[in-house]
Amino acid sequence: MNTLSHLMNGFGVALQPMNLLWAFVGVTVGTAIGVLPGLGPALTIALLLPLTYKVDPTAALILFAGIYYGAMYGGSTTSILLNTPGESATIVTSLEGNKMAKKGRAGAALATAAIGSFVAGTIGTIGITFLAEPVVNLALMFGPADYFALMVLSFVTVSAVLGSSAVRGLTALAIGIFLGMIGIDNQTGQARFTFGVTELFDGINVIVVAVGLFAVGETLYLAFQKSSKNQDDEVIEVKDSLWMSKEDWSRSWKPWLRGSAIGFPIGAMPAGGAEIPTFLSYYTEKKLTKYPEEFGHGAIEGVAGPEAANNASAAGVLVPMLALGLPTSATAAIMLSAFQSYNINPGPQLFATKPELVWGLIASLYIGNVMLLVLNLPLVGLWVKILRIPTPLLYGGILVFATIGTYGISRSVVDLLLLYAMGIMGFFMRRYDFPTAPVIIGMILGPLAEQNFRQAMTISQGDMMTFLTKPISASLLALAVLALFGPKLWGMMRKG
């Protein structure tokens, strides 16, 4: 009952005309950048972070959440019509979606993706609504030692468990923690890793790192790649109706629900990641379908399920972000830094101190989902036009915005050079198959982990055993060790 009355108050905030406008701008921008290959929500939110100096927190966060949800919708349009996934989480959608489009069923594929996204996004948002308070109540029992252990667990899962290689994931994480440590240590006032450069005393802005890795890095990668220039990827035209047939509906609704059921819990776990649930959903649908012969040639279940899983897990990621202050994706980490720039710390206290902000944000997600359904179905033709922007102009534009996002906040060429350095690092990380999300997560979460570690050590008067004698902290650390070494041990046991 309490939750519902909070949610009602939230709608009171989210339905204010200005906040509706921010949500609308957010979902529109989000869809556009989701559609454009090479642009993602993490990058876009990073570019817009300086807005936090200008607008109030509720408005900014509604905008950012709209971008986040919108990108998930827009990404599917690209995967279906272009076969170049706009978002890493929509790779699976292109497997069946693009085949459907090639067979003249683009409309049906877009429809099941959009409606599935809506269904899953709404289920996911309901999940946030009702899961947030239990998680908050749980989190209220957490002390600094427990928080530190939770962060360690999350470090391990985002970098070592989800990627293709634990070593490369942890390397990326360590680089992120290193970058996050640059500057004045705010507990002792000592400068760390600044190499005597005055500009580094305030630390490196996460905008510079995110935009460098995602925008400049991607552009460099493609510019140096010969094959990126002679792509004759044709945008497939939507010829059939956007109304799904009766058969399409009956084949779609179960995958939507199953996809949501797979996506939300995985997203909500302190591991995050939207790719794994989409793959899981794809293989589930492939197993359960009555039309196995269609898989690989455009089976609608293979679009409906993964799209739902993708959106539900995107919603799930917001649970640890809001209730624990624990970001488990690059986008969530950048949203967390948006909170930080208002001196707001997401976590259990936030629900008590700023209910109108949290619940307004959650309510705006329901509204955003409705807006997105309208934006992405009847107006799909608009987004197809965006897909036709020639690559030279697209990447020229991306770099102009990258310049604004960095030089535009500090007017410092040092930041511009740092941006380029991050871009070159991003190039090599992409070339040598290192994940980039752990860099951002490490950069944002590293300082928080250190802060909690120090607080815990102060409380325990310097006794390290505090992390092992507290039950919550000890079990979380045990889980982290298991997640790190478990797969390897399991493999050795099976062999031996």
Add this chain to the structure above:
Amino acid sequence: MSGEQAAASAPRGLAKGDLGIAVGVVVVGLIAAWQTTEIPQSAYAAVGPRAFAWATSAMLVVMGLFLVKDAVTGGWSYETDDFGEIDWQGGLWLLGGLAVNAALIDVIGFILSSTLLFLFTARAFGSTQLVRDTVIGFLLAFVAYVGFDRVLGYKIGSGLIERLI
């Protein structure tokens, strides 16, 4: 799993590119360790500013050594290598554009500098339509400047064109 199988069937040997990256990670870790020794100790806190700095440096060095081990036993990047042929011309046009932008932005201002960056980038991606790219680049930089600086309150600074508006 599949990675291990692929590694087993691949010819074992030194992967030069991978080794370069691996050694780079070790070097960054060593630099971090050296910088950690430069952090003044603090007597007031239970955990000083050095503890996490040491831990991070150690993590970088250890991960780097694991990568070195991977690189000398065949490397990893061939598994996912979809890069193909290198386009030096495109890449150098882009690097040139970035350098021009960094060199000129303080002098001629964001709008003109970004127009140049836009032109160089478009050229890097194979466009030869100089007039179209100049017009679009200028308009985009102009609109972006007005939108972000004047409306949204970013501080992009002044320049040759900026002074006139």
